[in-house]
Amino acid sequence: EVQLVESGGGLVQAGESLTLSCAAAGFTFDDYHIGWYRRAPGKGLEGVACITSTNGGTYYEGSVKGRFTISYDNAKNTAYLQMNNLKPEDAAVYYCAADPSDGRPCREGLRNPRGQGTQVTVSS
Numbered sequence: 001e002v003q004l005v006e007s008g009g010g011l012v013q014a015g016e017s018l019t020l021s022c023a024a025a026g027f028t029f030d031d032y033h034i035g036w037y038r039r040a041p042g043k044g045l046e047g048v049a050c051i052t053s054t055n056g057g058t059y060y061e062g063s064v065k066g067r068f069t070i071s072y073d074n075a076k077n078t079a080y081l082q083m084n085n086l087k088p089e090d091a092a093v094y095y096c097a098a099d100p101s102d103g104r105p106c107r108e109g110l111r112n113p114r115g116q117g118t119q120v121t122v123s124s
Contacts (some may be wrong), residue, residue, distance in 0.1 A: 001028065002114075003098050009118030012086055020111050020118060022079040022096030028071045029053045029079065033099050033106040036070060036081045038092035038120075043058045044052060045113075048094070050106035059107045063089070093117040 003025035021038070035050030037092040051058045060068060062075050064083075072079040079096060095113035102109045 006118040011121040012075040020081040033109040054101040
């Protein structure tokens with residue numbers, strides 16, 4: 001069973017940056033889809049970004065393109081979401097997910113996250 005623990009959330013002002021971490025227990029990200037999702041108050045789960053370690057393919061949701069960057073470090077068994085120029089509408093609980101690469105784009109190959117998430121609050 002894949003175990004992931006998100007961290008790095010917090011309260012920032014609009015325009016500031018934050019880096020979220022996703023620590024994997026017991027496996028590396030070789031041949032995996034890795035993704036970040038978020039759920040804002042009163043809204044559904046939204047895919048923010050993902051990457052397939054097998055081929056480097058990535059996806060970014062339109063509103064975060066150019067501001068967010070997904071990456072991973074196999075030596076640390078950790079994935080990251082670098083978030084720059086944060087906006088109040090980015091405020092949400094952020095979750096990570098990882099599933100074995102299956103030949104499909106990461107957005108299709110990932111199942112919904114199953115962790116506790118980390119809260120990001122952005123003040124205007």
